[in-house]
Amino acid sequence: MSFLIQQEIIEGNGLLLTINRPEVYNALCYPLLTELKELVFQLYHSNLRIMIITGAGTKAFCSGADLKERDSMNDDQVLQFIDTIRDTFQLIANLPFPVIAAINGVAFGGGLELALACDLRLASEQAMLGLTEVALGIIPGAGGTQRLARIIGPARAKELIFTAARFTAREGEKIGLINHVYKPEDLLPNALGLAERIAQHGPLAVRQAKTAINRGLNMSLDDALYWETSCYRQLINTADRREGLTAFKEKRLPQFQGK
Numbered sequence: 001m002s003f004l005i006q007q008e009i010i011e012g013n014g015l016l017l018t019i020n021r022p023e024v025y026n027a028l029c030y031p032l033l034t035e036l037k038e039l040v041f042q043l044y045h046s047n048l049r050i051m052i053i054t055g056a057g058t059k060a061f062c063s064g065a066d067l068k069e070r071d072s073m074n075d076d077q078v079l080q081f082i083d084t085i086r087d088t089f090q091l092i093a094n095l096p097f098p099v100i101a102a103i104n105g106v107a108f109g110g111g112l113e114l115a116l117a118c119d120l121r122l123a124s125e126q127a128m129l130g131l132t133e134v135a136l137g138i139i140p141g142a143g144g145t146q147r148l149a150r151i152i153g154p155a156r157a158k159e160l161i162f163t164a165a166r167f168t169a170r171e172g173e174k175i176g177l178i179n180h181v182y183k184p185e186d187l188l189p190n191a192l193g194l195a196e197r198i199a200q201h202g203p204l205a206v207r208q209a210k211t212a213i214n215r216g217l218n219m220s221l222d223d224a225l226y227w228e229t230s231c232y233r234q235l236i237n238t239a240d241r242r243e244g245l246t247a248f249k250e251k252r253l254p255q256f257q258g259k
């Protein structure tokens with residue numbers, strides 16, 4: 001059992017991952033990052049229906065790369081860290097099931113980039129967010145320049161990145177970066193509730209919906225419509241699709257088996 005990343009099974013065949021370095025605002029050191037990459041690679045091949053990522057303690061989701069460790073790194077080690085964090089967050093973004101970021105505190109730099117790699121972002125009203133890297137003479141190196149621009153639009157993303165702005169969860173909600181904002185004590189219960197609401201539906205269908213949206217975004221609308229149909233086609237010959245129709249006829253909730 002790791003101490004850097006805690007795992008907890010949750011209702012509906014889900015997993016709660018907690019970044020566990022509260023003494024340094026859950027900063028990402030290289031050992032934690034390599035452990036996260038290995039764990040996410042294993043989860044890629046699991047039959048999980050949903051995952052939540054959050055931070056230990058009440059102050060931080062994740063304050064980004066560990067700057068003390070970074071100060072001791074040579075140039076090659078910095079590049080190795082960047083290659084690893086980029087690939088790890090892309091693995092998270094490409095997990096076949098939905099991932100919810102429960103942003104329980106500060107999310108700066110790589111911490112916000114971690115949340116950007118998730119599908120849905122819920123935040124505590126006390127959380128402060130920001131891609132603060134240019135204030136350190138660097139740029140977001142874990143996908144932040146690409147994902148933020150795709151989520152909120154290039155003009156707003158440029159302003160936030162160029163100014164290393166630190167902004168509130170409510171401001172993030174206003175620009176479409178954060179799905180919902182809660183009181184600190186209500187964040188995890190609502191994240192668990194959202195996870196349960198997703199996990200009760202056809203797991204194959206939810207997976208196809210994620211891939212339809214994610215990969216369709218990079219296509220022309222014409223191509224993406226055919227891509228959507230090809231995702232739909234994966235579901236036609238499934239027991240879950242039959243179960244959905246049968247449950248409707250029998251006026252009961254469907255019991256999806258992911259087959």
Ligand SMILES: C/C=C/C(=O)SCCNC(=O)CCNC(=O)[C@H](O)C(C)(C)COP(=O)(O)OP(=O)(O)OC[C@H]1O[C@@H](n2cnc3c(N)ncnc32)[C@H](O)[C@@H]1OP(=O)(O)O
Nearest residue numbers: 023024025027063064065066067068108109110132141142
């Ligand atoms: C590819 C990715 C790149 C990146 O992510 S670049 C890094 C981007 N992240 C940041 O710029 C955030 C850096 N941290 C801060 O700005 C502040 O910290 C906070 C706002 C998060 C908290 O400030 P306050 O409440 O005043 O507490 P405190 O004394 O600064 O921090 C408490 C302890 O936590 C350690 N800590 C916080 N963030 C990091 C970090 N990112 N890397 C390493 N340590 C961190 C501090 O050093 C200190 O520890 P000690 O008491 O031993 O001095």
